[in-house]
Amino acid sequence: MLVSERLKRLLKLVPGERRFGFYRFLPFFFVLGGAMEWFMINVRIGKETFYDVYRRKQSERLYEARMEKGEI
Numbered sequence: 001m002l003v004s005e006r007l008k009r010l011l012k013l014v015p016g017e018r019r020f021g022f023y024r025f026l027p028f029f030f031v032l033g034g035a036m037e038w039f040m041i042n043v044r045i046g047k048e049t050f051y052d053v054y055r056r057k058q059s060e061r062l063y064e065a066r067m068e069k070g071e072i
Helices: 002-012 017-042 050-069
Strands: none
């Protein structure tokens, strides 16, 4: 209960409750999503970014699907 009360008090500090209600948190989530997308595009872990891995896996799946069909 103590954590819940602290969380409620912290959330009350965010301005715009009367005008926007729950939607006053939307800008925070928008910025968080943009930051996550930037991280996935620009930050390299090892030698690859998230999208490098995604593109490679996608092409591997396409290659395997073609192999099963006998196109290659």
